[in-house]
Amino acid sequence: MRVSLTVNGRPAAADDVWEGESLLYVLRERLGLPGAKNACEQGECGSCTVFLDGAPVCACLVAAGQAQGREVVTVEGLASRAGEVQRAFVEAGAVQCGFCTPGLVVQAQSLIESTRGVPADADIREALAGNLCRCTGYEKIIDAVRLAAARAYGGGAGSGQAEPAA
Amino acid sequence: MDFLRPRTWDEALAGKAERPDATPIQGGTDVMVEINLDRGRPAALLDLTAVPGLDGWSREGDVVRLGAGLTYARLIAELGNVLPGLAQAARTVGSPQIRNRGTVAGNLGAASPAGDSHPPLLASGATVEAASTRGTRLIPIGEFYTGVKRNALRPDELIRAVRVPVAGGPQYFSKIGTRNAMVIAVCSFAVALHPAERRAGTGIGSAAPTPRRAPEAEALLAEGLDWAGRSPLDPGLARRFGELVAAAAAPIDDVRGRAAYRRHALAVMARRTLTWAWADHIGDDTSESSGRGAA
Ligand SMILES: Cc1cc2nc3c(=O)[nH]c(=O)nc-3n(C[C@H](O)[C@H](O)[C@H](O)COP(=O)(O)OP(=O)(O)OC[C@H]3O[C@@H](n4cnc5c(N)ncnc54)[C@H](O)[C@@H]3O)c2cc1C
Numbered sequence A: 001m002r003v004s005l006t007v008n009g010r011p012a013a014a015d016d017v018w019e020g021e022s023l024l025y026v027l028r029e030r031l032g033l034p035g036a037k038n039a040c041e042q043g044e045c046g047s048c049t050v051f052l053d054g055a056p057v058c059a060c061l062v063a064a065g066q067a068q069g070r071e072v073v074t075v076e077g078l079a080s081r082a083g084e085v086q087r088a089f090v091e092a093g094a095v096q097c098g099f100c101t102p103g104l105v106v107q108a109q110s111l112i113e114s115t116r117g118v119p120a121d122a123d124i125r126e127a128l129a130g131n132l133c134r135c136t137g138y139e140k141i142i143d144a145v146r147l148a149a150a151r152a153y154g155g156g157a158g159s160g161q162a163e164p165a166a
Numbered sequence B: 001m002d003f004l005r006p007r008t009w010d011e012a013l014a015g016k017a018e019r020p021d022a023t024p025i026q027g028g029t030d031v032m033v034e035i036n037l038d039r040g041r042p043a044a045l046l047d048l049t050a051v052p053g054l055d056g057w058s059r060e061g062d063v064v065r066l067g068a069g070l071t072y073a074r075l076i077a078e079l080g081n082v083l084p085g086l087a088q089a090a091r092t093v094g095s096p097q098i099r100n101r102g103t104v105a106g107n108l109g110a111a112s113p114a115g116d117s118h119p120p121l122l123a124s125g126a127t128v129e130a131a132s133t134r135g136t137r138l139i140p141i142g143e144f145y146t147g148v149k150r151n152a153l154r155p156d157e158l159i160r161a162v163r164v165p166v167a168g169g170p171q172y173f174s175k176i177g178t179r180n181a182m183v184i185a186v187c188s189f190a191v192a193l194h195p196a197e198r199r200a201g202t203g204i205g206s207a208a209p210t211p212r213r214a215p216e217a218e219a220l221l222a223e224g225l226d227w228a229g230r231s232p233l234d235p236g237l238a239r240r241f242g243e244l245v246a247a248a249a250a251p252i253d254d255v256r257g258r259a260a261y262r263r264h265a266l267a268v269m270a271r272r273t274l275t276w277a278w279a280d281h282i283g284d285d286t287s288e289s290s291g292r293g294a295a
């Protein structure tokens, strides 16, 4: 079947899509957007997180046909919007192998945009509960989210740890 | 495999009547896992997410009608006050990404004994609206679960909505898992006080082949709680309540926990949730439930 949708602001279409195929497969294998990662295919790891009509979801659990006519934003499309988040991840040392990073950037961006300030640590942990990282131990990821939020919204909740040590 | 994408509810019902072998898909958080892991391929997917109006809710008197496509995220954001027990349970489902897609109707369709919606739906006495081209059938929640991952829907039926009575008193949900997020319940419990009727509802999750109530424990509360006088909870009554809830379960040993642990945990959760609920009830003289509850 053919699936037409909007991806990162532009119309896109994929042909010969298998009816049981996921949106993740369409993005990565048919539309050349490998930013969202494929790891567990069962919603457990969050590395495939994308925005679907504005809400972060696991692309591996969206049937491709369900995305027909919808608006998808992948990490590739976030560069202008989430540049701060991406930079903060690098500066805070929140990236090691990088496999989890695209999903975390999308999820963190969603949290920061909806909080419109620096989220409390508990809220960061809650928001990122569905994103697994096997490398960093999460502390630096939380630092990165705080840092990005503080830069975007001018400090607000005032966490002394917002700036990276180095 | 076929992919059916009805644009109206009537088309959806016609599609299901024509293709009773089609698997409805809403959030896909159960259906897509099965397909991705190749645990079984449906003959067809019947995608309900293009049907307008399914993803909302409406209030009809003392009942909230949850559309089949209402996500947990919206339920939590919009209905935490009127359906506190269900909203508490929804907050524990998966992760934010899962809650942005998953639905109560999908939880009912899957009918896993561990599904988190079930205990609060049982405790508040919900009704499932099952529809087909033949008409609409209202299934009381207690009759909906028919076996492990089996429910009372007929092959041509779809869930249109779930009707949940607005809370008339305090409600609590409690769940045991290895982490605070992303866990399927080892066991779970919900209690709902219905002061106007001088009774309480219960729901047990993940501790029997199907979600179930604890009728004897409910009878104990109807008899034993001081509904008129609002005196503090008798610790002996709370303990007995926990014992009766544990006795109502029929747990097994499995990868998530042992039967004996589940029974123990249920007794503890039952006692605690009742303690919280009763404290709210007697401390809160201004709630609308007090007016209706006093006879
Ligand atoms: C990572 C992860 C974590 C999870 N954590 C939890 C958890 O903590 N607690 C929990 O309870 N569940 C959990 N789940 C399971 C799942 O998210 C829930 O069962 C959810 O409620 C399913 O809703 P859905 O809309 O995604 O269902 P779908 O996957 O779309 O459908 C589920 C079932 O319901 C049927 N169905 C859907 N809509 C209808 C309808 N309108 N009429 C008739 N049948 C219908 C489908 O055919 C299918 O059998 C988790 C899943 C994942 C992937």
Ligand code: FES
Pocket (backbone or CB within 6 Å): A037, A038, A039, A040, A041, A042, A043, A044, A045, A046, A047, A048, A049, A058, A059, A060, A061
């Ligand atoms: S690949 Fe989608 S959640 Fe892991």
Ligand code: FES
Pocket (backbone or CB within 6 Å): A094, A095, A096, A097, A098, A099, A100, A101, A132, A133, A134, A135, A136
């Ligand atoms: S950096 Fe390697 S998984 Fe997170």
